[in-house]
Amino acid sequence: xxxxxxxxxxxxxxxxxxxxxxxxxxxxxxxxxxxxxxxxxxxxxxxxxxxxxxxxxxxxxxxxxxxxxxxxxxxxxxxxxxxxxxxxxxxxxxxxxxxxxxxxxxxxxxxxxxxxxxxxxxxxxxxxxxxxxxxxxxxxxxxxxxxx
Numbered sequence: 001x002x003x004x005x006x007x008x009x010x011x012x013x014x015x016x017x018x019x020x021x022x023x024x025x026x027x028x029x030x031x032x033x034x035x036x037x038x039x040x041x042x043x044x045x046x047x048x049x050x051x052x053x054x055x056x057x058x059x060x061x062x063x064x065x066x067x068x069x070x071x072x073x074x075x076x077x078x079x080x081x082x083x084x085x086x087x088x089x090x091x092x093x094x095x096x097x098x099x100x101x102x103x104x105x106x107x108x109x110x111x112x113x114x115x116x117x118x119x120x121x122x123x124x125x126x127x128x129x130x131x132x133x134x135x136x137x138x139x140x141x142x143x144x145x146x147x148x
Contacts, residue, residue, distance in 0.1 A: 027066035078141040092145040
């Protein structure tokens with residue numbers, strides 16, 4: 001139900017998309033919105049205010065007994081949607097597969113079934129570049145890696 005409200009709220013901006021809604025037993029609601037080019041803090045504040053007002057007016061949580069956070073997913077949050085993978089092509093990722101194995105490298109491409117991650121092993125003359133095709137059904141988590 002909350003997902004539908006958020007989707008209706010952001011529908012005027014097709015570059016934005018809902019990633020996830022988390023509701024804790026304490027009625028702490030966390031809404032994660034992202035965009036193909038990211039999403040500004042100003043927009044998140046606007047959506048937070050509008051959604052808060054809707055929830056208050058509809059009295060879904062009696063006596064206003066809820067808290068609401070609208071944000072973009074942090075870099076520590078794993079990628080959840082296909083659109084997030086597409087948005088992050090060219091960035092470094094760490095992929096953990098269902099068996100617990102990890103691959104780190106640059107996200108080169110994404111299609112409907114799999115991703116391709118380019119891993120660099122060794123240095124100098126021993127530098128080896130390996131491309132791994134990893135199927136979505138074998139991915140447990142994918143996180144963005146910050147490289148300096």
